[in-house]
Amino acid sequence: MDLSRRALIRGAAGASLALSGALDAATRPAPRPAAAVSGPIIDLHSHWISPAVLASLGQRLSGPRVLHDDRGRTLLARPLAGQAGPAAVLGPSWLDIDVRLAHLESLGIAHQLLSWPTTLGIDPNLSPAESVALWSAYNTDLAAVVRAHPRQFSGLAALSTSDIGWSVRELQRGHQELGFIGGVLPVNGFASLDAASHFAPILEAAQRLGSHLFLHTGFAHQSVSGQPPLTLHADTAEVRGALDTAWQFASSVVTLGYTEFLDPYPDVTVQIAMLGGSGVSALLAESVTRSGIALSPRFKRLLFDTGAAGQGPAAIAAASRVFGASQVVFGSDYGPSADIGGVVRHVAEAGLAPADHARVLFGNAAALLGRHGVTVGG
Incomplete structure (x- = not known):
C-alpha cells in the first residue's frame, strides 16, 4: 500500500457532503421552527495553513507542494494515483487571520479551535x-497566533504519523510551551486496533497531559498498518468516495467506542470530525443497539462535530438522539469552507430542544475548553 500514491481521492470531502445530503433527504423529520441563536458560538473544527508551511512546501519540486498561478493565487498541488492531481486554491479563509477574525465577529463566533487539515494528505x-x-514549524507559527489572539483562538499540535517518538515530545511541547490543548491525527489511523496500536505512545502522553485529540479526515503514513484502502472500487468515484469515507470514519468509531483501546486513557478527550462520517456512525450505533448490542458507555468519551459532511440537519439530529446532545459540538470546517453561517443554520434546523441547541453551539465546547484553562464568555 503506497501512500505516496494514496493522497485522499479528489472530491472525497465533497462526496461525503453528498452522502450527508442524501441522508438528510431520507431521514429529515417534519419541519420545525428553527432555533434562534441567542448567544456566542464556539467552533471546534477549523483549519489554518501557516506561513512556514507555505514557505516549506513552496520549495518542493515534486509531491505535495505550493505553487502560484498567473492570477496570483496560492495553489496546493498533491499527488493523485501516481500523477499530479488538480491543485487546490488556498484562499483567504485558509491563510488570512484578519479575514477570519472579521468573519467570526460577523457571526458571533466567540472562539475557534485551530488545527492542521489532515485531509490534505x-x-x-x-x-x-x-x-x-x-x-x-507549523506548530510554532500556530502558537504565535494563539498568543496574539487568546480570546479568539486555541490550538492543536500537528503531529507526525511516521515519527511517533517525536510526536510524543511535540505533544508535550504543545502543552507546556506553546499553549495548546492537544493534537490532531488522521482518523484512518484508528480504523482498526492494529492501526490504533501505533499511536499508543501518543495516547499515553496525552493521558499524562490531559490532552484533547481531534481525529480528522485522512490517512496516516504507510508505516501504519491496519488502515483501510483509499477506495475499494474504481467505478463511480464520487459516490464510492462518499461511501468509503463514511466507512473509514465508522470503522474508527467502532475501534474507539466498542473496543478497550481507550480504557487506559480516561483523561483524554477525543473529538471525531463530521459526526463520525456524515452521521453514519450514529445510525450504525442505533442499528446495532436495536439488534441487542448495548450502546457502549465509551461513547461518553467521544465528541462528534458538525464539520463539513456532518452539517446536515438530519445527521445532527441523529447524532444528538443516539449519542446525546452532550456529545455533539459545533464545527464549521472553516478554511476549506469560507462561510460558517450555513452550518449555524443547519444546527438550528435540526429540531433540537433549546437546551440541547445551546449545548451543541456553546456549552459542550465551553466545558471542554474550561478543562484547559480557556474561558469563553457565555
Missing part, C-alpha cells in the same frame, strides 16, 4: 524527517 507523502521539520 501531506504527512503520508513525507519522510519522517520532512514531517518533523514541517510540523515543528
